[in-house]
Amino acid sequence: MNHLIALLAHHGYAVVFWLVFAEAIGLPMPAALALVGAGAAVASGALSAPIVLLLAILAMLLGDLVLFDLGRRMGWALLGFLCKISVNPETCILRSAESFYKRGKLTLVIAKFIPGLNTMAAPLAGSMKMRLAQFLRFDFAGAALYALAYGCLGFVFRDFLAALTNSFQAAGRLLEQTVLIAILAYVVYRAWLFQKYAVYRVVPRVQVEELARKLASDESAGVLVMDVRSHGYYDAEALRIKGSIRLEPNNLSEELKTLPKDKDIYVYCT
């Protein structure tokens, strides 16, 4: 931590820029914490507010532009890749897409404050063929809001920090504790998510070879193979397991009414 603080003290602008950029391209970096720290540094006169703001916005726009461009070129394949590290990949994609359906372009303005969606918004906008100028406009608003919010947080609490820290070392200890608390809160949050989605992990799994054997045997009449990929996965060249039928995950409650209960149902996604 002392090393990080020393970095902030001596290379504050570069640290802010690269941390924010790294988070913008999807890496798990504490950009918000860096902005809070930068805000406090601005309050103490160590950094310049306009430069910090400019660099933070520029870093976010550049990072988002990378994902926007990749999203435009790769479409849902990129979204699937980005969601692989999520607790629930399918929910990750659907939740992000749903946000766009509900809020439209405004999603880009608020996305940075929503874990998960912050990384997905730019590539989703690219996948959805949003015009570049339009994307930059909304993304700029979101980036400015994000940088200002966390920067101001650090700026406002500078007195609180100063009261607790009379020296650089003490500040280091405080920041260390803050980071530890933040990490702990994050771990608890992930554990809660893990627990929340635990029910989806108890569904029995079957290996491809086993299912293929069943389909080739007399048991095939009692087998139903269902493609539960969300519609976004499809493109003109899309393939699926031979003989499988589509089960729209967004309309599951209705689809269930038509399914036979006397058959074993095997579901798959990508």
Next chain:
Amino acid sequence: MLRENGFNAFVIVGGLAAWKRAGEPMEPVPHDDLVKLPTFS
């Protein structure tokens, strides 16, 4: 949700990618099932 509603459901390990890797038969998604990604343009 399938199991909650009384269906005997299983998940294919590895999904479509594993099926493809194993060389099992595949088919094109029917045209009627294709839904284009929503776009802003």
